[in-house]
Amino acid sequence: MTALPTRKLEAWRYTDLRQLASIEFAAPPPVVAPTLPNIDLPRLVFLNGTLAKELSSPFEYVHNFQTIAEDSTQPLALINAEKAHDGMTLHVPAGVDAGTLLLISYAAGSVPFAFHLRHRITLGEGAKLTLIEIAKGEGVYWHDPVIDISLEQGAKFAHIRLQDESREAFHLATIRARVAEAAAYDHFTATIGAKLSRTEISATLTGTGALAHLNGAQLLTGTQHGDFTTVVAHKAPGCPSRQTVKSVLAGTARGVFQGRIEVDRVAQQTDGFQLSQALLLSPGAEMDIKPELEIFADDVKCSHGATIGALDAEQLFYLRSRGIPDDQARSMLIRAFLEEALEPVTQPEARALLEEAIDNWWVKQ
Amino acid sequence: MSTTDMQALAEQKYKYGFTTDIEMEAFPRGLNEDIIRMISAKKDEPDWMLQWRLKAYAAWLQMEEPNWAKLHHPPIDYQDLYYYAAPAKAQPKSLDEVDPELLKTYEKLGIPLHERAALAGVAVDAVFDSVSVATTFRETLSKAGVIFCPISEAVREHPELVREYLGSVVPVRDNYFAALNSAVFSDGSFVYIPKGVRCPMELSTYFRINAKNTGQFERTLIIADEAASVSYLEGCTAPMRDENQLHAAVVELVALDEAKIKYSTVQNWYPGDAEGKGGIYNFVTKRGACRGRNSKISWTQVETGSAITWKYPSCILQGDGSVGEFYSVAVTNNYQQADTGTKMIHLGKNTTSTIISKGISAGHSNNTYRGLVKISATASGARNFTQCDSLLIGDQCGAHTVPYIENRSISAKVEHEATTSKIAEDQLFYCRSRGLSQEDAVGLIVNGFCKDVLKELPMEFAVEAQKLLSVSLEGSVG
Numbered sequence: 001m002t003a004l005p006t007r008k009l010e011a012w013r014y015t016d017l018r019q020l021a022s023i024e025f026a027a028p029p030p031v032v033a034p035t036l037p038n039i040d041l042p043r044l045v046f047l048n049g050t051l052a053k054e055l056s057s058p059f060e061y062v063h064n065f066q067t068i069a070e071d072s073t074q075p076l077a078l079i080n081a082e083k084a085h086d087g088m089t090l091h092v093p094a095g096v097d098a099g100t101l102l103l104i105s106y107a108a109g110s111v112p113f114a115f116h117l118r119h120r121i122t123l124g125e126g127a128k129l130t131l132i133e134i135a136k137g138e139g140v141y142w143h144d145p146v147i148d149i150s151l152e153q154g155a156k157f158a159h160i161r162l163q164d165e166s167r168e169a170f171h172l173a174t175i176r177a178r179v180a181e182a183a184a185y186d187h188f189t190a191t192i193g194a195k196l197s198r199t200e201i202s203a204t205l206t207g208t209g210a211l212a213h214l215n216g217a218q219l220l221t222g223t224q225h226g227d228f229t230t231v232v233a234h235k236a237p238g239c240p241s242r243q244t245v246k247s248v249l250a251g252t253a254r255g256v257f258q259g260r261i262e263v264d265r266v267a268q269q270t271d272g273f274q275l276s277q278a279l280l281l282s283p284g285a286e287m288d289i290k291p292e293l294e295i296f297a298d299d300v301k302c303s304h305g306a307t308i309g310a311l312d313a314e315q316l317f318y319l320r321s322r323g324i325p326d327d328q329a330r331s332m333l334i335r336a337f338l339e340e341a342l343e344p345v346t347q348p349e350a351r352a353l354l355e356e357a358i359d360n361w362w363v364k365q
Numbered sequence: 366m367s368t369t370d371m372q373a374l375a376e377q378k379y380k381y382g383f384t385t386d387i388e389m390e391a392f393p394r395g396l397n398e399d400i401i402r403m404i405s406a407k408k409d410e411p412d413w414m415l416q417w418r419l420k421a422y423a424a425w426l427q428m429e430e431p432n433w434a435k436l437h438h439p440p441i442d443y444q445d446l447y448y449y450a451a452p453a454k455a456q457p458k459s460l461d462e463v464d465p466e467l468l469k470t471y472e473k474l475g476i477p478l479h480e481r482a483a484l485a486g487v488a489v490d491a492v493f494d495s496v497s498v499a500t501t502f503r504e505t506l507s508k509a510g511v512i513f514c515p516i517s518e519a520v521r522e523h524p525e526l527v528r529e530y531l532g533s534v535v536p537v538r539d540n541y542f543a544a545l546n547s548a549v550f551s552d553g554s555f556v557y558i559p560k561g562v563r564c565p566m567e568l569s570t571y572f573r574i575n576a577k578n579t580g581q582f583e584r585t586l587i588i589a590d591e592a593a594s595v596s597y598l599e600g601c602t603a604p605m606r607d608e609n610q611l612h613a614a615v616v617e618l619v620a621l622d623e624a625k626i627k628y629s630t631v632q633n634w635y636p637g638d639a640e641g642k643g644g645i646y647n648f649v650t651k652r653g654a655c656r657g658r659n660s661k662i663s664w665t666q667v668e669t670g671s672a673i674t675w676k677y678p679s680c681i682l683q684g685d686g687s688v689g690e691f692y693s694v695a696v697t698n699n700y701q702q703a704d705t706g707t708k709m710i711h712l713g714k715n716t717t718s719t720i721i722s723k724g725i726s727a728g729h730s731n732n733t734y735r736g737l738v739k740i741s742a743t744a745s746g747a748r749n750f751t752q753c754d755s756l757l758i759g760d761q762c763g764a765h766t767v768p769y770i771e772n773r774s775i776s777a778k779v780e781h782e783a784t785t786s787k788i789a790e791d792q793l794f795y796c797r798s799r800g801l802s803q804e805d806a807v808g809l810i811v812n813g814f815c816k817d818v819l820k821e822l823p824m825e826f827a828v829e830a831q832k833l834l835s836v837s838l839e840g841s842v843g
Contacts, residue, residue: 265761268760278772280772280775281775282775283742283774283775284773285773285775286772286773287770287771287772288769288770288771288772289768289769289770289771290769290770291766291768291781291783292765292766292768293755293764293766293785294763294765295755295757295765295785296763297757297760298757298760298762299760299787300787301784301785302784302786303782303783303785304766304781304782304783305780305781305782305783306770306779306782307778307779307780307781308770308772308777308778308779309778310775310776310778
């Protein structure tokens with residue numbers, strides 16, 4: 001197996017995988033009676049890393065799983081390529097609006113186990129798709145999905161993810177999107193579960209007017225570690241990119257955001273924006289932010305902003321003075337804080353799913 | 366921007382590119398224990414100093430040259446450099462004894478050394494290559510109890526201070542270049558401001574690299590005792606040479622309770638020619654420790670020179686209520702590369718830091734801001750504000766921002782913002798329509814872009830810096 005990345009690699013400076021490396025992972029056991037979300041949408045269900053046909057609904061654009069040679073040097077993508085034996089291969093032909101699909105991964109087992117899903121999503125010219133991805137589970141496991149996305153001219157892909165894995169699990173996702181002229185990749189990941197997680201997204205804008213929207217919310221507590229890493233590569237002129245990442249950290253949780261905007265020489269009129277904000281709710285929490293700009297074109301507008309702080313005492317006081325109990329006031333402020341990142345999620349089922357997950361998280365605090 | 370304008374920019378001459386033809390004394394090329402012993406003996410150093418150097422040398426041999434910066438240069442052959450060079454007639458007792466050739470050099474540089482020094486009210490500890498050749502105003506300063514002398518002299522005359530503070534902010538093993546400097550540093554300035562004293566004048570050192578193939582390794586140590594305050598100015602120019610020259614300095618600042626240190630730099634070393642040939646490699650470690658309550662250290666830098674700049678003036682905010690500031694303008698042109706920024710390490714309660722960085726890249730240059738704001742769990746009520754803006758002039762250059770923000774304190778507030786843009790057409794048009802020439806308009810806009818930093822400079826420097834910026838970017842936008 002390719003070696004796990006270490007903190008000596010700049011990209012892994014803030015996330016230490018040694019605790020993952022120390023665990024012996026077995027092959028995935030069979031799952032009995034999974035608890036799956038009740039959402040009325042066509043779905044694909046993977047149980048411990050294998051497609052469960054009986055739980056999935058027929059979706060005409062899904063094809064048989066096929067592997068494709070891994071040509072990157074990303075350690076996790078290489079490990080996944082060596083081990084993957086299942087995943088979703090989805091192709092939406094040109095001009096088709098495929099609606100909304102649910103992709104569920106459920107994992108459970110009594111001994112530590114690992115599974116390596118490899119998904120591939122391609123949208124033809126002008127095609128449309130909304131994918132809601134949910135990852136849940138119980139017990140100790142390692143889930144390292146790789147999702148490769150290719151959007152042809154004018155295609156629109158909304159990708160909404162809820163990472164709600166077992167609190168003992170490791171979730172390391174690698175998502176790579178190539179976005180052609182006038183196509184749009186709209187991404188949102190809510191990170192709530194896993195003991196240690198990393199969502200690494202790279203979006204490459206290859207044609208004029210291609211858009212990438214990479215948003216995220218991390219809600220972490222206890223000793224959780226959540227890492228949200230993005231790279232937006234502007235390789236064509238006139239592409240906008242937007243990133244809004246919000247982290248709420250309780251207990252002694254540690255949140256990480258690393259975001260890089262790369263602008264090629266040819267990518268004039270780039271409009272890149274990135275915002276990363278974190279709320280620390282308790283004294284032991286930690287947030288590490290590394291927003292990077294790498295710019296080689298002169299006619300560009302790129303900016304990033306980052307803030308880290310506690311809940312605003314004045315806002316809290318304002319709500320309290322209107323008779324709102326402390327607990328509820330805090331919850332309102334946190335919801336408001338997250339709203340900016342959630343905004344682009346407009347699909348009703350996805351929206352309801354995320355709002356419920358956020359509210360549940362708060363109730364448990 | 367038009368090609369001709371770019372050409373005008375590239376062809377702009379380095380006006381300090383003369384060399385002074387005086388007799389130099391140099392040790393053999395290369396670095397080994399013998400060279401270090403020779404340097405130490407030359408300086409008449411006590412044994413503890415020699416041992417310190419040798420320890421540093423041993424540490425350096427174990428270390429590797431850092432490669433994380435966004436910088437590209439051919440490997441440096443450390444055995445091909447001279448580690449010590451000094452004018453043969455060293456140690457003059459008064460200005461009259463100073464080599465007239467040297468004085469002429471300083472005059473060309475515009476240093477207020479002779480009577481001009483009195484008018485300007487600036488004390489100059491001019492470092493010519495490795496030996497401080499003239500120090501003025503020492504009497505006025507000594508009346509106030511201020512010690513301002515070459516560090517080699519401080520080693521002999523004030524060993525208790527040097528031993529206590531040297532290497533206490535930048536440890537010998539801190540990094541590759543700091544270790545090298547610790548082993549071979551030849552001279553630099555030493556400043557001690559006693560308790561409660563406000564230094565009666567601004568102190569200044571003009572460094573100048575003259576001898577060919579000589580690495581310049583100065584070491585500066587400034588200590589502001591309780592409630593003391595000082596403003597220190599450092600300027601750098603170097604003659605034109607084809608080979609790349611190495612410059613690895615270390616500057617250490619210590620501020621005790623209620624003390625204030627303001628350190629300003631205008632760095633204008635030779636940047637190399639339009640093809641990227643020659644120029645200074647500037648690998649500098651600058652760090653200040655706010656050890657005392659309510660102490661303050663403020664770094665202001667205008668970096669226009671050097672082929673390569675690797676420099677991160679930092680503050681360790683240890684004392685409760687201490688304040689760190691970093692104001693920087695970095696201009697790169699032609700094939701210059703700059704990787705510069707700061708580190709603010711918040712340890713004490715209610716510590717505050719401000720970072721304002723303005724990067725301007727033109728030609729084929731690359732300009733990177735790299736900074737760290739670290740707030741430890743003990744730093745309750747800490748506050749940081751960071752703003753880094755980049756301006757690109759031309760489509761062959763690069764501007765990069767790499768900030769690291771690490772916060773473990775719930776009551777801390779950290780804000781960071783960065784923007785990258787080019788000179789706005791409407792601003793240019795506005796200025797042009799008021800009858801300003803293209804060059805004046807660019808100069809005006811660039812100076813406006815840098816205003817937040819330039820206003821922090823002491824008056825003497827502010828004027829020079831503004832001129833330097835305008836000259837650097839003459840005819841660069843069309």
